[in-house]
Amino acid sequence: MNNITASKKIHSIEDARNLAKKRMPRLMFDFLDGASGDEKLCEINSTALDQIRLEPKVLRNVENRNLKKKFLDIEFDQPFGFSPMGMCNLTWTGADKMLAKESVVNNIPPCVSMASSTSLEDMYELSEGRSWMQLYNFQENFVMELLQRAEQTGYKVAILTVDVPIQFRRAKDNKNGFTVPFKIGPKQMFDFATHPLWSLATLLGGIPKPMNYETSKNGNKFVRSESRGATDWETLKRVRGAWKGKLIIKGVMSPEDALKIKAEGADAIQVSNHGGRQLDSATAAIEALPLIRNALGKEFPLLFDSGIRGGSDIIRALALGADYVMLGRPLMYGIGADGEKGLRKILDIIKDELSTALGLVGLTDINEVTSEIIAKKFIQNMKY
Numbered sequence: 001m002n003n004i005t006a007s008k009k010i011h012s013i014e015d016a017r018n019l020a021k022k023r024m025p026r027l028m029f030d031f032l033d034g035a036s037g038d039e040k041l042c043e044i045n046s047t048a049l050d051q052i053r054l055e056p057k058v059l060r061n062v063e064n065r066n067l068k069k070k071f072l073d074i075e076f077d078q079p080f081g082f083s084p085m086g087m088c089n090l091t092w093t094g095a096d097k098m099l100a101k102e103s104v105v106n107n108i109p110p111c112v113s114m115a116s117s118t119s120l121e122d123m124y125e126l127s128e129g130r131s132w133m134q135l136y137n138f139q140e141n142f143v144m145e146l147l148q149r150a151e152q153t154g155y156k157v158a159i160l161t162v163d164v165p166i167q168f169r170r171a172k173d174n175k176n177g178f179t180v181p182f183k184i185g186p187k188q189m190f191d192f193a194t195h196p197l198w199s200l201a202t203l204l205g206g207i208p209k210p211m212n213y214e215t216s217k218n219g220n221k222f223v224r225s226e227s228r229g230a231t232d233w234e235t236l237k238r239v240r241g242a243w244k245g246k247l248i249i250k251g252v253m254s255p256e257d258a259l260k261i262k263a264e265g266a267d268a269i270q271v272s273n274h275g276g277r278q279l280d281s282a283t284a285a286i287e288a289l290p291l292i293r294n295a296l297g298k299e300f301p302l303l304f305d306s307g308i309r310g311g312s313d314i315i316r317a318l319a320l321g322a323d324y325v326m327l328g329r330p331l332m333y334g335i336g337a338d339g340e341k342g343l344r345k346i347l348d349i350i351k352d353e354l355s356t357a358l359g360l361v362g363l364t365d366i367n368e369v370t371s372e373i374i375a376k377k378f379i380q381n382m383k384y
């Protein structure tokens with residue numbers, strides 16, 4: 001495949017996924033594409049979104065449409081941002097930087113994973129101050145160090161991800177021998193040798209490292225499999241106490257948890273099942289969203305991710321109670337297919353679909369999306 005023209009072959013997210021699968025070593029593609037346990041939840045997330053059908057409305061003059069949206073008092077040009085993803089540069093050398101660049105072009109927030117391949121300081125600069133900082137409760141002294149570094153750098157928003165107290169088994173990663181730090185044996189060498197475009201680019205760009213750890217003042221080391229099992233409500237209290245900026249709690253699927261998190265002083269909640277990468281038997285994230293919205297009331301800020309595969313999905317999530325939507329794997333499929341050009345193509349597809357779908361449900365402003373646009377018959381009969 002001539003990769004110079006790969007982005008020209010991207011007309012859908014599925015096209016990008018197929019191209020990324022060809023270009024990337026199996027070890028790396030399965031890490032980004034894979035899910036936990038039987039892997040069905042990743043698909044169920046998108047199927048459940050698909051089941052929600054919208055009602056077209058006609059004769060409404062939808063010539064001019066506005067996609068600008070405020071979230072946490074920040075004005076963005078699109079109703080979506082980039083969900084945190086660790087070790088992005090395994091997909092393409094410089095992937096984090098591409099995300100930062102697109103966040104500037106589109107005026108949207110990129111979330112810097114605790115395990116990002118670029119330091120939080122560099123990401124903040126590259127995104128011209130738009131970055132949000134994501135943390136897991138790995139070593140708590142490191143969480144506190146990163147919060148301090150984020151504050152000193154100028155960050156205004158932090159995300160605490162709470163749905164990975166223990167990591168669920170990922171069969172493909174185990175089969176492929178995906179570990180961090182990496183262990184490279186004959187199987188992995190063969191995988192790299194048969195995907196020369198990726199391997200050469202990665203060799204030239206340098207093997208990605210978890211840069212927030214590499215720059216740690218306390219010498220903390222990233223061990224992906226390390227348990228975060230001791231994380232509890234006291235952890236949340238301590239993080240809330242240490243962070244003066246806006247705090248988002250990510251990975252919430254239960255209305256009872258959501259109510260408690262709100263009471264603990266979080267500023268927003270990200271409804272998410274981690275894209276089907278944690279509890280494999282969980283419900284589709286989109287099904288949890290309206291329940292959580294009902295529990296919290298109309299005003300509490302809610303983000304949503306898991307299963308978004310196009311512009312209409314963003315509208316569906318907004319209609320079911322989200323204030324803002326986050327993209328995950330589709331970004332990495334674009335990058336994996338053709339780097340910067342692939343990412344731009346994915347964003348163009350999503351923005352085009354979003355704007356068109358908005359007009360076809362008879363609206364001209366993304367801020368007017370409510371559950372009124374959902375064809376009620378389908379939401380009542382929703383099943384996989």
Ligand SMILES: Cc1cc2nc3c(=O)[nH]c(=O)nc-3n(C[C@H](O)[C@H](O)[C@H](O)COP(=O)(O)O)c2cc1C
Binds near residue numbers: 045084134273306
């Ligand atoms: C390769 C990869 C790495 C991820 N790393 C993180 C991470 O470091 N922190 C985090 O909170 N979520 C992480 N996630 C979860 C995403 O933020 C998001 O919840 C999920 O991808 C949404 O599902 P979708 O990809 O099906 O849209 C990761 C997801 C993927 C695919």
